[in-house]
Amino acid sequence: MDALSRLPVWLRDPRYTGSNRCLPCTIVNLVIAAALALVVATVSIGWAIATFAAAAVTIGVRGYLVPGTPTLTKRYLPDRVLARFDKGPERGGVASGGAAANGAADHGIVADDGEPFDPATALVEAGVLLEDPAVDDFVLEERFHDAWRREARTLADANADEEVLADFLEVDDPESVALVDRGRAYAAYIEDEPAGRWESRQAFLADLAAAAVLDDRWDGWSELSTARRSELLGSLRLFIETCPTCDGTVTLDTTVVESCCRTYDVLAATCDACGARLFEADVDPAALERAAEA
Template sequence: MSVARRTVERIRQPEYTGENRCLPCTATNLVIAAVVFAGVALVSVPVAIAVAALSVASIWLRGYLVPGTPELTKRYFPEWLLAKFDKQPTPDPTPLGEFNPEQALLEAGVVEPCADVDDLCLTEVFETTWRERMAALEDDANLRDGLAAQLDVDPETVTFESFGEAYVVRDGETNIGQWESRAAMLADLAAAKELPEWVTGWEALTPHHRSRLLGGLRVFIETCPTCGGAVTADTEIVESCCRSTTVVGVDCTECGDRLLEVPYDEAAA
């Protein structure tokens, strides 16, 4: 590796560049660089050009020009503006009364009031059949066949890839699905095969409503589909490029697979 290349790599801050780049930070610093350039140009155009080149290089390699910009944007930029730049998907709000996954699962006999706590639990029959379906999908070949049947693709072209906090399914070079983990995918695919036998009018539900039912079911999992350990739920702070968000995470304690992550609603809690 050349000296120049090593120097660039030492200066580069991957936590604030590439896919992690904070766009509000970049925009703010470019504006600052433009103001500085205009001021210096009144004295010396050549010097202003050099300042502009160094400023742009700093923003490109480090993500910002002014130290502390990422934290400043999180603290002082309005939430609605940060949300527009945030790369994390945010669930579309559904008007109250339009669709209630919990009520739908209760009416279908999938869940019922728990015997010992004031909450809902999976019915024994549904939990047994759901877990049997998950177990049958643990083998990669069966999983490919199941996904191919659900998504109408060729099982021979289906591949899996895990990176960061995402588990991605591809059909050739095309992404056809993404989950929090393999465990979450197993749970959804097995539930998608079982729920039509329980939920009246399943075929008439929109993809959005089906997705909410599948995600809602993952809350009730007590044993991890992949490692067999216990499942716990807790709140945590998730850092994105632009802001900090409180979420509720449902995780497998033994292997760390995340089954579900949803924004924390303090009022609802």
């Protein structure tokens, strides 16, 4: 969708550009480019400007200037510095990356209208989640679960993702909506402007299928803002049991993922059959251990 994505594959490097661009690595390379330009400036100002311009274009297209930058950045920059600039995995979804406050705790989320919003409480009040004393946890209401699974399979087979998203976002022209599979992300655009991101097409299908079912079963669903609906849909994916495209079993577990120059502990829901990631959120391992002990 952007100008970079239109460049030939052999020229650009999608591993380190676009949604995969690493800000710490980019900054390090720009500093190196500036230092190189200063050295050249001792001979010629014109050549120095040309050198920096060429280096900046290279960084923009390739993601780095010096080969091995991700390894060097990970090795020599303190994690607190990387954490300041880099971003960990986020829960994907519609609008602004998916939620009113991506990466926030599920309880006490501040929504787009500034009011605290608890997705779990909202879903319980809507009859979508039920407390099961047998497992001492929330579970999906059986009829909702069955309807969600059927709708997800229907959407997967229809292969009309753009039209479905246009309807969800109430976009008049479906042709202005585009979805791009970037491998580690399923990104949505409206007239070339970012409109959302999911961990995979399977996560996208799960969200839009749940939205369709909730619209039929929850009288107040259509009155919620897009941000709140997106947060609710993302929370629901914590309870998904079956992959929308292959019917494989979805397992929820903690794992470690690696970005360009950092590693993260994440809570992830993954299909055992096809490997699709349906949910991923940055977590605090210590908090998980305390919760398990409790």
